[in-house]
Amino acid sequence: MTTPLQRADVARVARLARLTLSDDELDLFTEQLGNVLEHANDMSALDLDGVVPTAHPFGLINVFRPDVVTPSLDREELLREAPDADSGRFAVPRILGEAP
Amino acid sequence: MSVLPDGWEMVVGLEVHTELLTKSKLFCGCENHFGSEPNTNVCPICLGLPGSLPVLNEHAVELAMRIGMALHCTIAPSTFHRKNYFYPDQSKDYQISQYDLPINANGYLDLPDGSRVRIERAHMEEDTGKTTHLGGSGRLAGADRSLVDYNRCGVPLVEIVSAPDIRSSAQARAYAAELRGILIATGASDGRMEEGSMRIDANVSVRRPGAEFGTRCEIKNLNSLRSLQRAIDHEALRQIELLEEGGTVRQETRHWDEDIGETSTLRVKEDAEDYRYFRDPDLVDLAPSEAWQARVRADMGPMPAERRHALETRLGTPTDAQRDAVVVVIDLGLERYVHAAADAGADVAIALSRAANELAGVESLDQLSSDSFVKTVAMEQSGALSATQAKAVLGELIANGGDPVSVAAAKGYEQLSSDSLEATIDELIALNPDEWGRYRDGDDKLAGFFTGLVMKATSGKANGKAVVAVLQSRR
Amino acid sequence: MKTALSIADNVRNGSSTAVAELEQTLDTIAARNDELNVFLHVDHDGARVMAEAVDAAIARGESVGPLAGVPIAIKDNLCQRGIPTTCSSKILEGWRPPYNATVIDRLVAAGAVPVGKTNLDEFAMGSSTENSAYGPTRNPLDPSRVPGGSSGGSAAAVAAAMTSISLGSDTGGSIRQPAALCGIVGVKPTYGLVSRYGMIAFSSSLDQIGPFSSTVADSALLLEVIAGHDPLDSTSLPESSPSLLAHVDDGVAGKRIGLVKELYEGSSPAVVAAVMGAAEALREAGATIVELSIPELRLGLSAYYLIAPAEASSNLARYDGVRFGRRVDGEDVTAMMEATRTAGFGAEVKRRIMLGTYALSAGYYDAYYGQALKVRTLTINAFARAYQEVDIILGATTPDVAFAFGEKAADPMAMYLNDVFTIPTNLAGDPALSLPFGRGDHNLPIGVQLLGPGRSEAQLFAAARTLEIADGRA
Numbered sequence A: 001m002t003t004p005l006q007r008a009d010v011a012r013v014a015r016l017a018r019l020t021l022s023d024d025e026l027d028l029f030t031e032q033l034g035n036v037l038e039h040a041n042d043m044s045a046l047d048l049d050g051v052v053p054t055a056h057p058f059g060l061i062n063v064f065r066p067d068v069v070t071p072s073l074d075r076e077e078l079l080r081e082a083p084d085a086d087s088g089r090f091a092v093p094r095i096l097g098e099a100p
Numbered sequence B: 001m002s003v004l005p006d007g008w009e010m011v012v013g014l015e016v017h018t019e020l021l022t023k024s025k026l027f028c029g030c031e032n033h034f035g036s037e038p039n040t041n042v043c044p045i046c047l048g049l050p051g052s053l054p055v056l057n058e059h060a061v062e063l064a065m066r067i068g069m070a071l072h073c074t075i076a077p078s079t080f081h082r083k084n085y086f087y088p089d090q091s092k093d094y095q096i097s098q099y100d101l102p103i104n105a106n107g108y109l110d111l112p113d114g115s116r117v118r119i120e121r122a123h124m125e126e127d128t129g130k131t132t133h134l135g136g137s138g139r140l141a142g143a144d145r146s147l148v149d150y151n152r153c154g155v156p157l158v159e160i161v162s163a164p165d166i167r168s169s170a171q172a173r174a175y176a177a178e179l180r181g182i183l184i185a186t187g188a189s190d191g192r193m194e195e196g197s198m199r200i201d202a203n204v205s206v207r208r209p210g211a212e213f214g215t216r217c218e219i220k221n222l223n224s225l226r227s228l229q230r231a232i233d234h235e236a237l238r239q240i241e242l243l244e245e246g247g248t249v250r251q252e253t254r255h256w257d258e259d260i261g262e263t264s265t266l267r268v269k270e271d272a273e274d275y276r277y278f279r280d281p282d283l284v285d286l287a288p289s290e291a292w293q294a295r296v297r298a299d300m301g302p303m304p305a306e307r308r309h310a311l312e313t314r315l316g317t318p319t320d321a322q323r324d325a326v327v328v329v330i331d332l333g334l335e336r337y338v339h340a341a342a343d344a345g346a347d348v349a350i351a352l353s354r355a356a357n358e359l360a361g362v363e364s365l366d367q368l369s370s371d372s373f374v375k376t377v378a379m380e381q382s383g384a385l386s387a388t389q390a391k392a393v394l395g396e397l398i399a400n401g402g403d404p405v406s407v408a409a410a411k412g413y414e415q416l417s418s419d420s421l422e423a424t425i426d427e428l429i430a431l432n433p434d435e436w437g438r439y440r441d442g443d444d445k446l447a448g449f450f451t452g453l454v455m456k457a458t459s460g461k462a463n464g465k466a467v468v469a470v471l472q473s474r475r
Numbered sequence C: 001m002k003t004a005l006s007i008a009d010n011v012r013n014g015s016s017t018a019v020a021e022l023e024q025t026l027d028t029i030a031a032r033n034d035e036l037n038v039f040l041h042v043d044h045d046g047a048r049v050m051a052e053a054v055d056a057a058i059a060r061g062e063s064v065g066p067l068a069g070v071p072i073a074i075k076d077n078l079c080q081r082g083i084p085t086t087c088s089s090k091i092l093e094g095w096r097p098p099y100n101a102t103v104i105d106r107l108v109a110a111g112a113v114p115v116g117k118t119n120l121d122e123f124a125m126g127s128s129t130e131n132s133a134y135g136p137t138r139n140p141l142d143p144s145r146v147p148g149g150s151s152g153g154s155a156a157a158v159a160a161a162m163t164s165i166s167l168g169s170d171t172g173g174s175i176r177q178p179a180a181l182c183g184i185v186g187v188k189p190t191y192g193l194v195s196r197y198g199m200i201a202f203s204s205s206l207d208q209i210g211p212f213s214s215t216v217a218d219s220a221l222l223l224e225v226i227a228g229h230d231p232l233d234s235t236s237l238p239e240s241s242p243s244l245l246a247h248v249d250d251g252v253a254g255k256r257i258g259l260v261k262e263l264y265e266g267s268s269p270a271v272v273a274a275v276m277g278a279a280e281a282l283r284e285a286g287a288t289i290v291e292l293s294i295p296e297l298r299l300g301l302s303a304y305y306l307i308a309p310a311e312a313s314s315n316l317a318r319y320d321g322v323r324f325g326r327r328v329d330g331e332d333v334t335a336m337m338e339a340t341r342t343a344g345f346g347a348e349v350k351r352r353i354m355l356g357t358y359a360l361s362a363g364y365y366d367a368y369y370g371q372a373l374k375v376r377t378l379t380i381n382a383f384a385r386a387y388q389e390v391d392i393i394l395g396a397t398t399p400d401v402a403f404a405f406g407e408k409a410a411d412p413m414a415m416y417l418n419d420v421f422t423i424p425t426n427l428a429g430d431p432a433l434s435l436p437f438g439r440g441d442h443n444l445p446i447g448v449q450l451l452g453p454g455r456s457e458a459q460l461f462a463a464a465r466t467l468e469i470a471d472g473r474a
């Protein structure tokens, strides 16, 4: 059985999800998410050891596309939708670290 | 051999990322092409635009299977997962990769020195885009703005993960070189490290022999065999120094600076990333049938080790220099020339030497038929061409094609007829009776004296070997 | 109320034109949209161009598709090239997709005229269309009440007779529940029957696009047009579109219909009475009614509220301010992404992203997400067992009629419970439809639900048509 959701858990998850929560939101979400997880405990408590998880309702396998080049998008149309662009590229503020 | 102080051993595992030689990307039809104008090979799918969905490139799967087969892996039913982390070079903020069920697992790679490195897995995943940094020194650190090009985003990769079986930087280098040869031989990759189509991360730790594994550091993105070898040695020595001073190694990711020859901390792993892997619900399972696997296997040519062996067998007992030449010839895929020469009964050693030296590093060999190559070797062997002339003829054939006999003629390499060669030699014998006497009495060094005279007299048109043969016959 | 079938007939036989039908639709929208907030964007010019093209094709004597000249409303989570597509989120404000969803291409090829984009709960997360960044949609039958959700705008468009048909999407009931609350027909097709390409994902393994209409036959027609294999969607079923319209009058004689108590118990008395009435009507039409219990269905809600948020947490990662949509600046790229997402997403979306991130995170995966996938297996097996005994399952769509604004908004769990009858079919991937049958409190419509095994749409339409006749609406 899992321990009840803590405020610190919600803060950690918010960081992972790139969301900033105010103190009030932290309290509210801790309570609301706690309720949903509590409801899920009826399910978590089941012994489902031999049950195979289903990721997909129908077991399709081996769906492919042929290795054929298809037209790409028009770069100008694309960069028009970009919040910031420079020299044919998407521009972002400075990056503080390498990819994890 | 080892650069480490006595009583220390390094433990190395390599993760090699290789881009696959497909026409299109892994999950969309954009061109898989290095060097295009930024963001011109992108579509809703590889840009991760809302609503877009991935569909797996069948040929990429086939190339991944070839790699697995060449590495003696088990090919198993597999799935695609999402590796979730936010980073601007990743258009969906997750990477589609294989996780607990990779397509290839549990293989091995045998190195030329006879050692074996186990392969844990060789899984498929998508590449990220490329960032350039503005301001500062143009590097990530200190930049004030970055620009992202998604042309590379979604290019198919296979990540080959070795077991921590490597014990020296030389072995690591040999592993990477052998793997590169295999990747090229399977047709899965062009192996171009300088273009980033093959990239290596090294996990390095040190220990007292027989002790438990030490804490490892990961050195990222080594882009040449030389960097790989230097970085591993440097990192192992750094760790040993640290431990001998009573310190501890911190698990972290490190960056290799080729210019100053040092590694430095990129990221400490204490705050382990939580990637929240789960099966990508947009993709279905991959389960290559036996029949498909058999077809792929049947299509595969021999791997470098087998090809090296075939050439060495034709040489009989190869010298060290010839073994090196064999490696070069196999690496560059030039052995068909040598085999053609051998098949025609020409001298394998001459053919090997010409292939390893004159054909290596040449931009294009389209003009040189293996028939012309064989003829040139035969002419050199018979004495019709000197070694220097044979090299010049090959150079001309490579540049402009043609027939070796006419090329040699055009260059004025017409050999003296054997009659006129013999007449010249007889004349020179008559002019130098003392030297001839000493030669006849067994002083072989004087063969060189006479050969020099003949060359001078014939303006270099005579063939050295033929001269010696005539001198012998006159003895 | 005009049907799509009659519009297409009239356009084809010259008694009407696509342009005339469109103008009437645009007039109705203009008259009622301010009050009801159904459309977020009306594509006057683009729709006129398409309508004129249909009329021109007819004038040239060319054959036109089965939806020739039929105006249709599109849920605003479906991409249409050059048309603002927001998912009712601030984070996509102003975004114009550079490509069409497969369903849009198929509609246009069939002669339909997409007239605009309809309101929804932000990223389809909700059951009332109150969670829209662009304000709630009102129920045309009683503007003080919600139309249901998340496809509330598309349901309201049909209920208000703005268009005869519309497209929605159903992840846990988002077509059937608003269809029930608005008194129309709504269908969640078999997973994979309709391509998801170009549908902005909420939960990829559960999402399906489906039709709304006022009649059963119109939904059958619309589904025929949009269904069938699409090479752009790996999860698309391999077969071509099934024949549906031809079977709507097949009836239910000889069919075994399961009355499943887990799919109506706990509902208001009027809803239970409607379900019983529907069972009786089907029996009178020649079906055998079998009372069944499928206890596993009770676990569906918990599994759904872990699986859907987990997938959503990953699907919604790409809204990071880098490539499209809205950006809020920050010191560095991480700060920018966080500021963008914090300002761009509404509370319910944040709640589900958080829930899903938690369910997938290290140490919790097995207890929550992993366990939910196993419960999904139990649900699939339980349905499969039931379908060995019966051909079709009958239940309620929602526990009650349309509720008032704000009634459930403060308590997410209360809102989630509204989907308790619709969620199990999404977990199983099976088809289900909702159609109005009888009236409840305040004379508001009640929806009954028909469920079947995968690919059984044709017999669901036949059963629905039987009920439509019995309810005196045909």
Ligand SMILES: [Mg+2]
Binding pocket: B097, B125, B159
């Ligand atoms: Mg990887």
Ligand SMILES: [Zn+2]
Binding pocket: B025, B028, B029, B030, B041, B042, B043, B044, B045, B046, B047, B154
């Ligand atoms: Zn692409």
